[in-house]
Amino acid sequence: MQGITKNDLIIRIGGEGGEGVISVGDFITQACARAGLDVYTFKTFPAEIKGGYAMYQVRAGTERLYNQGDTFDVLCAFNGEAYNMNKAFLKPGTTIVYDSPSDFTPDIPPGVHAYPIPMTQTAKELNNPRAKNMVAMGALSVLFNIPVESLREVLTTKFSRKGEDVVKGNLAALERGRELASALGKTDPWTIGTPKSKREVIVMSGNNAIGLGALIAGLDFFSAYPITPATEVAIYVAKHLPKRGGTLIQAEDEIASISQVLGASYAGKKAMTSTSGPGLSLMSEMLGMAFMAELPCVVVDVQRGGPSTGLPTKHEQSDLFLAIHGGHGDAGRIVLSVESIQDCIDLTVVAFNLAEKYQCPVLLLSDGSLAFSTQNVPYPNPDNYKLVERKRWNGEGEYQRYKFTGDGISPMADPGTPGGRHIATGLEHDETGLPSYTSANHEAMQDKRFRKLKGVINDVAPTEVDGTGTADLGLIAWGSTIGVVREALQRLRAEGYKVKGFYPKLLNPLPAQQFEDFGASCKRLLLPEVNFQGQLAHFVRAETSLRPESYTICGGMPFTPEMIVNKVKEILA
Amino acid sequence: MQGITKNDLIIRIGGEGGEGVISVGDFITQACARAGLDVYTFKTFPAEIKGGYAMYQVRAGTERLYNQGDTFDVLCAFNGEAYNMNKAFLKPGTTIVYDSPSDFTPDIPPGVHAYPIPMTQTAKELNNPRAKNMVAMGALSVLFNIPVESLREVLTTKFSRKGEDVVKGNLAALERGRELASALGKTDPWTIGTPKSKREVIVMSGNNAIGLGALIAGLDFFSAYPITPATEVAIYVAKHLPKRGGTLIQAEDEIASISQVLGASYAGKKAMTSTSGPGLSLMSEMLGMAFMAELPCVVVDVQRGGPSTGLPTKHEQSDLFLAIHGGHGDAGRIVLSVESIQDCIDLTVVAFNLAEKYQCPVLLLSDGSLAFSTQNVPYPNPDNYKLVERKRWNGEGEYQRYKFTGDGISPMADPGTPGGRHIATGLEHDETGLPSYTSANHEAMQDKRFRKLKGVINDVAPTEVDGTGTADLGLIAWGSTIGVVREALQRLRAEGYKVKGFYPKLLNPLPAQQFEDFGASCKRLLLPEVNFQGQLAHFVRAETSLRPESYTICGGMPFTPEMIVNKVKEILA
Amino acid sequence: MNAPLQPHPHFHQVDLKPKDYKNEATPSFWCAGCGHYGVLTGLLRALSEIGVDPNFLVSVSGIGCSSRLPYFVNSYKMHTLHGRAGPVATGVHLARPDLAVVVSGGDGDGFSIGGGHMPHLARKNINITYILMDNHVYGLTKGQCSPTSREEMKAAVTPYGGMEEPLDPILYMLTYGATYVGQAFAGNAKLGAQLIKEGMEHKGFSFINLLSQCPSFNELDTAVVFRNACNQLDTGHDITDLSAAMQVVNKAKQEGRIPTGLLYKVDRPALDERMAALVERVGGHKDYDLKKIIDLARP
Amino acid sequence: MNAPLQPHPHFHQVDLKPKDYKNEATPSFWCAGCGHYGVLTGLLRALSEIGVDPNFLVSVSGIGCSSRLPYFVNSYKMHTLHGRAGPVATGVHLARPDLAVVVSGGDGDGFSIGGGHMPHLARKNINITYILMDNHVYGLTKGQCSPTSREEMKAAVTPYGGMEEPLDPILYMLTYGATYVGQAFAGNAKLGAQLIKEGMEHKGFSFINLLSQCPSFNELDTAVVFRNACNQLDTGHDITDLSAAMQVVNKAKQEGRIPTGLLYKVDRPALDERMAALVERVGGHKDYDLKKIIDLARP
């Protein structure tokens, strides 16, 4: 973990919820991004509503970052609990910055660099006890070369709403922290790199990015019911959708949400909902109706630890079975999953495009880690996104809502269209929409509805293959695990391993041929995922000839690159 | 279809709903069964609430019957619609008995035997127009040697509630029908065989048989919401459960049903619900809770045509995806499926036993064809069923509800047990039930919950293999398709084909090794099922090394033996 | 009863006869003598009287015999899932407030499985019209108790008689804050039509309970029983007094009567109006520059 | 208020102090100042006053801050799913009528996602006690509008203010046919305890609404606001008059007051009693010979 080769730095800030841990993390992140560095953050929330241990990890560097990293280089402990929670990771070479004097005295293991900073005490001296976190931030900025000008800017911007006094008070605490740290001799090698150049970026969490993607895609109608860790999608959309003239409603439950979404879709609008596992379970029946009645809709599932109420604030990738198979009676859907904040924007747009084009439900899977992770992404130009509108009836001839067509896609007619009156129904129906229970019709209609989906594979970018040539081991990953694998592969290749990665984002219908091609170039396959049953591995086995080895964890946390590296080495040993 | 080798006869009665089609079918069935014949019936219902085309097919024979057969040998048409619906099946050698004079004059294709009977007219002459069906039944009894003594008995028993006059009137119509038919010269070879001996049997529909199985298993509590084609399970249970001192409630919806069931289960009782696809979709979330909180429960899903509202009265086997995968966050369940009426009784008992033993949800899949099919089964002796009770805490030491044990099964404590107080929760929890979100605990608990299920395979009878030696083609079938395959294989073997069958009833966890062993004895594999996506084939591919060919139909009707025979011949050609 | 209302400007209007609103393409479905025919007649008349443009009318239902109604109406329409017509209709209407939206469905659909949505339609004052086709039984599934079934009803799943106090849809809707609440016997298509018409013209959530016999599965509440129990409200009834309306209902119940006519009507901003006001307040419009929103995420 | 009732014989009784009902093993969860503490205090006192045997008590909840309550109670207990505590408790109770069953949960849990179950608990008269911990907000998900939130509340998903008329749990429950309906400020543990005690002793469905502040996410309805709005009912209030109870609620609402105390109480057979009667009527018992049932299926 030592040294010069490392071009990024991981700072973990831990303390009691309410002590400003989150603010410090946010400020550092913003400042680094503003200065032109890459950032990737990760948070965990206390189980308690207020108080409890809160953790914010900022990874910042000069190269592209794909994940939260292996533990940390620098720990900043606001209190004894933060120290205790993390002391196991204080390996030789790591650094701890901690509040002292305080209620705890850390045991500094040999080789660990330690910087005691009187955070609480200084804040009190400044008559500004809430600014303890600013003292810490000042100290960190000196110790690890965090772009201080940017820090001051973001701090000023953030606090200016609260008045000049607040800005001044916090700036003063920041400067005091810098003085305190400067007085200490630096013993460790950790420092944030110098940014190559300023870039046009934004910094967003996964949940907000999905909201933004939806706005870019032309969202008209949003309905949701609050649920951790998806609520922020609704919060973001609630703030901005009215500006675009759209409609948001908090429904009485998830069944009502998806029902409202389908109503809006029938009315001709782009509509979506967002939820987490329990809500998605409740939507199962209505999603079948969306498939049967061929109503476009986008459903975001920010996965959390399950089953059942499970671990609501924790990370897991365990809703894939439900997403693909969660409906009675051969109900199809398109399932996408996001790797990164960039995906949260881009694939949300893709989700809307596919929903409109194929007139069916599109499920977009995110997860608890991405939900609150923030990353910088290039400033997205809305004009660069190609938007798809549902095929609408051209008014010619007799309108048949469910007309058999070559590709199975039948033009829709918005209410108000003369001659386009029709019924959307969950009953099996003939081309006009009237109930029909004959064998021939049911078989033809099922064929139509599933035939449509055949086109999807060509409408989504081919699955990314990371690496070339023949590999001793190929890794297949999905969701935020992809970012972890990317880095692990870089490290492994640096050590001479012949490894490749395969990163599907379209999970249903599964691009089977692409899997086969990838499999053909690898001697063995490994599929790491954060769930118990090895859910994607199941689908890969069922839909392709491949037999990837499953590597599953389900401890509520994402993989780290190190875990993947070790596993690969073990396999190839 | 000709001849002497056929030791069973298929009579299809068609007419307008309300004309007594169902009664005639029921009487013939009862009479045959009473006389010692094997019976297998099949019905389709009109889409309309009242009126519309109703069809009842009775297959009766001297050998064991496994399915409804290929179309019919004898058609009894009460009206023009019945004739029209079936004329395509009037192949040379078949027979039609029809109402004449009437509103229709059938076109008798060459080679078809025709017996006009003045059903309506005779009934009118007898001043008993509602007895039209009895005239028809009398004619049928003469023409095809239906045990008339038994017919008279069941008729008398059935109508005796309505008074002697009604009995007499109907008997008179029956005799008149016999006279009319006797006057006609018999031209066809069809006749119901002579029963070998009287046997102790009962005749039940699939839905009733499930209800009976539940009573045998020791059902205490039942809650359901009406839905086609599952309602009759509730109707049967409603009638008889109070006699056993149990409790039945019609809930406000399926979510409430399964919630009530879990409450009753926690209270220490054997509890179940029954539903069809839409209801099962709605139960997804609560079934996850059952798995997490380790609460025994039995959920019967009588599958119907989907997706969505679909074809509510039609047959399909398309809820397997939902049954196995329909829950967020790695939620396990046991899934069984029934082939026959006998299974409806026996496997319902098994379902309760497994639920109790493994403390988890057990889903029992039936289907629209079995729901209303009646068959004779040997009189079940309740004492012959082994019943399992949940493992209850022995009162020793400190009680921990979710104690880690070798097999993952932790003793339960009914409310009222001193020292056994505990919480059942959908949150991840430690051994005592308190919330715990640590990685180690979540991984250990998931492992515990899934480890439990490993034992299931040994608690269920090994999957039946039909045939011996090496086969050119092995057929894997589930649900009521099994019975169709059984007969198809008999016919194929008679023609010298080397074919075998494999009939899993436990579908999750899948007995993978048994599949492998079967696959190893077959050169090729075929998996016929009545759904669009080939759902069991998917699981077989995912969970075993086998790659069975899918043969799917989804026209709302079961396979016929002939379809399977033809398909096999095509493959082996 | 209150004076005739002005049609809402939002209705796209045309001049059509009741039969022009009837979709003849759909084969008949209901049993002979089913009360649901009367509901349909009333609706077609109301549509004609208002002159709703069928192209801007959306008829929404759940599942049940009653929920087949949209098939018989010339309009855009959705036949959704059991219990979900309300929220689906909410989505249609909020997404396109220019559409006239009518929900129709059964007592089971609305107050058993769909009962959780009902309060929110009313208290949010969704500007749609909800016609409950209340036959006190589950028709489509062939005769089980519904939540409005009489306590003593023997039905498929209650072979020994029911055990539950029936609920009163009208009282529920008054409690839920529906801004227009009326009731009639389905066989009285004139009153039905009048209530539906005024309900549709009312800006806000209107609820009309139509008592509709099911001759096939409900032997207790026949057309005759319904007709006899239905009593037109006193002319003196104050339709703006919530407590009074509740009392009328409570009293009628004790006396085994069914009060008919308009029970309650009040004006309160409908949700779409409030949402439109919000959009205006934040200066929202379709072409609002997305970059202004994206800029907020600059570090 | 009505005269103290006789404890039901079905309670397994013991002699324990309120603190004996407190489960100390559970780490604290609620924020400082949360009104839910008051609910817990009231419940523990009521349990002690009745002397319920904790081994025969089942505490059931859904999901929400409020729904954590069972963890703090010494009893059998179920922490179920959001909105489902009612039907789960129904199952517990009907399967084992000898158990005392108490449901506790939030306004969102009970009247948003769980709202569809509420009418049926009441009209079926399930003999359980339901304590609504009504803080007019979603606490656990960090501050969104609940169906009892004030119309003007700015919250996470309503950054520009809400748009919906809040509902009144008490009025709902009167309409639904609850046979015992009471209300109190959670901070008034004495009244809370009294209502819970009497509610538990009442044979039938008892509903108690406890107004419970959420200092973390509801700035409008603070403890002070609740305390000031809560008015004890007139001693003259007739607890058997449904229309009168409804009028009290409607009037209080107009005046911005919250009526507290016992609002309504009536006796009606509880569902378990009716079911027991049915079993008796058909001569049912655990050892009824199955063969008699099987024989009915002989051809």
Ligand SMILES: Cc1ncc(C[n+]2csc(CCOP(=O)(O)OP(=O)(O)O)c2C)c(N)n1
């Ligand atoms: C989720 C779900 N559960 C159950 C059903 C079965 N079902 C269809 S209609 C119906 C009740 C019909 O009664 P009602 O709504 O009163 O309408 P009616 O037929 O009496 O007009 C039921 C239970 C279903 N379609 N979907």
Ligand SMILES: Cc1ncc(C[n+]2csc(CCOP(=O)(O)OP(=O)(O)O)c2C)c(N)n1
């Ligand atoms: C199916 C489902 N949807 C959403 C949630 C998220 N959720 C948990 S608690 C809650 C609301 C809590 O509010 P309330 O019931 O009023 O309880 P409080 O926290 O205010 O005491 C929500 C929406 C969930 N757990 N399950």
Ligand code: SF4
């Ligand atoms: S079953 Fe009843 S509600 Fe349904 S169509 Fe027939 S009469 Fe009408």
Ligand code: SF4
């Ligand atoms: S968030 Fe509100 S309701 Fe939840 S514990 Fe805190 S104060 Fe109580």
Ligand SMILES: [Mg+2]
């Ligand atoms: Mg009805």
Ligand SMILES: [Mg+2]
């Ligand atoms: Mg609340």
